[in-house]
Amino acid sequence: MPAERLERRTRRTGGAPAETPLVLVESAGNAMRLAAVSRSAQASGLTPGLTLADARARVPGLDAVDHDRAADEAFLLAIAEDAARWTPLVAVDPPHGLALDITGCAHLFGGEGGLLAKVPARLARTGLTVRAAIAGTPETARALARFGPGGIVPPGGDAEVVLSLPVAALEAGDETLVALRRAGFRLIGDLAGQPTAPLVARFGEAIVVRLRRMLGREDRRITPLRPAPVCMVEQPFAEPIARAEDVEHSLRRLAGRAALVLEARGQGGRIFEAIFFRADGQVRRIGVATGRPSRDPDAILRLFREKLDALADPLDPGFGFDLIRLAVPHVQDLAATQPGFDRQAKEDDEVADLVDRLVARFGQARVLKFVAADTHDPLRAAALIPATASFKGAGWLGSEAGEPPCRPLRLFDPPQAIETLAEVPDGPPVRFRWRRVLHEVARAEGPERIAAEWWRDRIGPTRDYYRVEDAAGHRFWLFREGLFHQEGPVPRWYLHGLFA
Amino acid sequence: MASDTISSLRTLLAQCGPLPRAANTLIPLGPSGLDEALAGGLPGATLHEAFTAAGTQDAAAATAFGLGLAVRFAKDRPIVWIRQEFSDVEAGGPYGAGLAALGIDPDRIIVVRTGDPVLGLRAAGEALRCPALGAVLMEFWGRSKALDLTATRRLALAAENSGVTPVLVRLAAEPVPSAAMSRWSVAASPSQALEGNAPGRPAFEIALLRHRAGLPGQTWIVEWDSEQRAFDDPAPLPRAVDAVHARRAAGAAYTADWRRAG
Structure with a gap:
């Protein structure tokens, strides 16, 4: 099991490297305290938790900025979006980490070693300090990245590596940490051999659960930002592409590949999502929905074309896309059909295609159909709902013979x-x-x-x-x-x- | 020699341009006088326009007339109804039960709501390329520079290629030069009262403002017949007085001004 399920963590510390030491401050209690420090500030001996007054006394030319947690979170999310290029299962691991479930993905990037070199290298290009680890459980990887040397833990080796980490790696809070130290525990290894019941009684259940997970005795999956799509095809580019025709051409090829996958499974997609990974880390997701399950590449491409034409903020290739992915998050069964001679069925299909195209261009809320409700309340009796909805309403009540219309137009x-x-x-x-x-x-x-x-x-x-x-x-x-x-x-x- | 003739005929044909895909059959609207004046009805697969200067008051009449035309052209095929959102505020939104009451199947109608006529025309262009549709009804409010000769000509050309009939209803607007086959002005007209002085069938006063075949302008009063799904000459509804109802009415001390309805 652990061989297939591996976790990797990246850890971000500090902001962009600058010549003047930079600190981020926030008010804690009655004092302004440092929340984060840059690398050069760290070199000058500043650490988070110090008051701003003390820090200024030590380093006079200090640059202090308000700590903005919301912006940090947004930044982390943006990185998480870009990290989706490695695996569809990405989770944000607060405060500054990302957890990636790379089950079955590592071999695409030259194995775990390759992945562990490529991911930090890509992030380091944006000026981030990254520490990464791959391990059997998310907790082990997190502990290794934050408190240990990082690196790759061989399958089944979780417990061994974790034993030599300090107890701080349990992240149990300051009070518990002090209590553990007073009790003489320095390393995880000291705790691992202890009987569980006294530990729970003295330090609470949380650290025991954490310990079990870190030692690989208990496994918990990460909760990804987005569920993995049912079907996914992608096209990486050695050289980033920027021309609209190239983008369209690759989308067409991806749609063709997705169609093969879906056809083999006897399924059709209801939602298609194209994900454009820009070389500079920006990610754009553009989704189209169909009224019925579909896997016709040309029809899918037409929908994307409509959608791309109608975007309020057009797709900006920047320095080019280096990866385009087509994901199908929602599928339905779709049997292979033979084109028939039935005029009615053919026309229904054509109208459904038209509705899809209109939805792609104008949005679901603007392409509507009437639906009747079985009620005498006039406001509720008829409603307009999205035309792609499969909801069937009650029957319509026409006027009686020889009567004028009794409901207004x-x-x-x-x-x-x-x-x-x-x-x-x-x-x-x-x-x-x-x-x-x-x-x-x-x-x-x-x-x-x-x-x-x-x-x-x-x-x-x-x-x-x-x-x-x-x-x-x-x-x-x-x-x-x-x-x-x-x-x-x-x-x-x-x-x-x-x-x- | 023979091949020369054929090739010269070919070049001649090429000069004539492509033949229109659908032969423009005339669709009768219903009332005999009206159809006679139109020499049989209105041709499908061309643009028809209906105007009303008074937006709010005659909105329902103009929309119903446009819908009526669309239904005549579409028969049982679906209709795409493109609407400008603004007219919801000014004159109310479309009401499915009301459509059903007019004999029009709401399930055969797809409504597209757009913010302005430019987007509406784009949607119409898309819809007119789908030959499975019966008609495309556009409903726009007020004056707009977008709805000019070029835009209407584009609609007419698209209609000619696919055989789908576009109907353009313009509320609170004045006629402008366009490529429409026929242009109408629509207003509500007093209906033929039923018993008890109840309002009768929908009645419109329609005036033919322009017809490309050069038919003279004229004004008619027509009603909508929900059962036949056609326009009709104004006539009181032929309905038998309910027997019980008549007896009760006769037995009453006063001659009640009422009728059985619903």
């Missing part, structure tokens, strides 16, 4: 307040004013009384709906909210829709 949501002159208690309005225009009612029909749905928590008043037509021939759907002298104060009138 256009509906206001929310209804518009109007001033009316109407007969009490339940006559239709005689005239009403909407948007400062007075309408004389020439014809009216109603009321159609629609009560609120009593099974809901918030019950509104009963509504009496009227179909009215003004002298000029405009037809409106008005309602009075509430009944006279029964449900609250004087009822108010609203305009809810416009009839054709």
Whole structure:
């Protein structure tokens, strides 16, 4: 097992190397204390935890900046995105680490040794100090990177390596650390042989769990930022590519390879995500969704083309992409089909393709279909939902034979307040004013009384709906909210829709 | 000699340009007088426009007329309805139950909401390339420089290639030069009252502003027939008075102004 499941950690310390010593400060208690120090500051003898006043006394030409944890986290996330080029399973390991599950990935980069050389080298180019380790469990790797020499732990060798680390590697908090030291424990090795029960009683359960994991007796997976996609194909480039045609060409080839993989499994993708890794570490993810499972490379490429054309901030190749990956995070079963002679089925497919293209360009919230709900509440009875949704609504209710339409073509949501002159208690309005225009009612029909749905928590008043037509021939759907002298104060009138 | 003739014929054909893919059959709208004046109806696969100057009040009438045309052209095929979001605020959003009440199947309609006419035209261009569609209905609000002669000509060309009929409904807008086959102005018209002075079938006052075949402008009053899914001449709904209802009405002390509905 450990041979396949390996963990690697990278550790970031300090900021960019600068000539003047740089420290990051934050207020702790009543004093400004150093939260992090640069390499040159470290060389001058400054350590985190020192007060700013002391530090200034020791190193007069000190550059102090406020510590910004949020920016640190964002930076770490950006690095994590770029680290996805090594393996799809990347987790952020606070405060300054990344955990990568490289199960089955190492051989792509020249084995563990190659990986352990390439990853820090890539990060070091951005001016980071990196310490990396590969081990059987995430905790072992973390301890090795932070408190030990780093490097690669051979399969099954976790316990041996960990034994020689200091107890601080347990990261159990200052108080526990002091207690452990007072008890005479200096190295993990001192603790490892001890019986568990007294340790739990004295130092708490946490350090025992941690110990077990570090020694490789218990295994826990990392929680990656994103789950691994079901299907993934990628294309690295020896020389970064920047031209749009090249990008498109590689996407087409990737889509073709993904189609082969999906076809072999009898699946089709519902979501396709292209991930562009820029040479300078920026990562851009662009996803398209399809209404039905699909694996036609040309159709997928068309969707990406639409999406790329419609991007508000266009894909910026910068100095070029050195890796493009096509991931399929969501798949569905899709049997191989033979093209038929059925005109209807062919047209349905064409319309579904059109919907996909429109969704890729305009977004899911803008390409909609009508869906009916089985309710008498007019606002709920019909809704617009994304056209790619597979949700089937209730049936539609047409008008009765020989009846004019009893529902308006256009509906206001929310209804518009109007001033009316109407007969009490339940006559239709005689005239009403909407948007400062007075309408004389020439014809009216109603009321159609629609009560609120009593099974809901918030019950509104009963509504009496009227179909009215003004002298000029405009037809409106008005309602009075509430009944006279029964449900609250004087009822108010609203305009809810416009009839054709 | 024969090959010379053939090659000369070929060059002649090439000069004539590609033949239109779909023969433009005339689609009758319904009312006999209207269809007669149009010499049989309106041709499909060309652009038709409907304008209304009053945006809010006649929005429903203009949309219904546009939808009516789209349904006549589309028959049972899907319709893409491209809408400018702004008209939701001004004149209400489309209501599925209302479409069903007009006899139009809401499941056959795909709604695309766009922020401005430029994006709307792009969506329309995309939709018009899909021959499986029946019609593309565009609904834009107000004046827009984007909807000029070039844009409409592009729509008309796309329609000619795919056989899909575009219908352009413009609310709160004045007609501008365009490549449309026919241009209409639409307003709501008082309906034929039912019993009890209830509003009747949807009625429109439509005026033919322009027709490329040079037909004279004229104004008609037409109604929408939800059952036939066609326009119709205005006529009171032929409905029998319910027997029980009539007896009860006669028995009442007053002559009630009411009818059975719903």
